[in-house]
Amino acid sequence: MELPAALYEPTDDGYLATALTIGPWDPGLQHAGPPAALLLREAERASGIDDGQTVRMAFDIFAPVPVGPVHLRSSVVRPGRRIELLEAVLTAADERPLMRLSAWRMRTRTDGPSPEMAAEHPAAAGPEQSRPEDAAFFSEEVAYHRALDWRFATGSFNAPGPASAWTAPRCALVAGEPMTPLQHLLVMTDAASGISAELDWAKATFANVDLLVSLHRPPRGDWLGMDAVTTLGGTGAAQCSAVLFDADGAIGRSAQSLFVEPR
Incomplete structure (x- = not known):
């Protein structure tokens, strides 16, 4: 199976999404992970703090x-030499805003002070000891789930309940340039609610309306x-939260608000 080399191809006035961005709900719609990473790339290009x-x-x-x-x-919402706030907005053909990023x-x-001792690693096993797995619920053979190499330390794409998974990129974010660790993190993290789903994909939808990622240090490595873990609220809402990590340990956390309804 031949995969596109990147999630996006640059064009004269933007980017063209490839099949690797296709999400699980509709083959004509993107998974939110790739555009989240593209927004981060755009925001960091506007940054005035080089280091x-x-x-x-x-993300909304x-x-x-x-x-x-x-x-x-x-745009730079709050400029500064030590701290700054950036905003990036993604639109499609009609220029209607579809996603927005606010980034500190x-x-x-x-x-700065360093931790005196390392915390226990969040993953029960490393990527080499974890189980390779493909998601079974995508309707297209080439879609978002092929953009990353997935290895499960606990849980599964294809069974309900909490899960812990490692990923490595199989492609670039934008053609012609390497995917940075932070871009990789965002391509991955929006799938937290997918790996920890508590509902049957065939019977319910549970798309997120936001994604919050907070980091105490940058991600490192491949x-x-x-x-x-996903928690159902019983009122048509749910929340997914995750601890994010690399080979050296935890780097931060993510949270998603999910809108739940029957298919």
């Missing part, structure tokens, strides 16, 4: 993103992971 780190990313998903051409714009960045320091 900074992005510590909080809040106004509407599903079609698989096709997308456009982005960014801070200047990187090397003289393999990143998340330990995720």
Whole structure:
């Protein structure tokens, strides 16, 4: 099976989504992970802190993103030499905002206090000892689930309940350039509610309306992971939360608000 080399191809005025962005709910709509990473890339390109780190990313998903051409714009909401707030917005053909990112960045320091001892690693096993698995609920053979190499330390894509999984990129975010660890983290993290689903994919939808990622340090290395759990509210809402990690340990947390309804 031949896969596209990237999630997006650059165009004269934006980007063209490839089949690797296709989500699980509709073959014409993107999974939110790839556009989240594309928004982060756009925001960091507008940054005025060259040696900074992005510590909080809040994504609002106004509407599903079609698989096709997308456009982005960014702005510096709060400039600063040590701390800044950036915003990036993604639109499609009609220029209607579909996703928005608000991102705080801070200047990187090397003289700050370090933890006295390492915490226990969130994953029960490393990627080499974890189980490879493909998601069975995508309608298309080539779709988002092929963009990453998935290895499950606990749980499963294809069974309900909490799960802990490692991923490594199988493609670039934008053709012609390597995917950074932070971009990889965002391509992955929106799938936290997918690996920890509590409902049958064939009987219910549970798409998220937002994604919040908070990091105490940047991700490192090729393999990143998340330990995720979904909690049903019983009122048509649910929440997914995850601990995010790399080979050296935890790096932060994510949260998603889910809108739940029967198919």
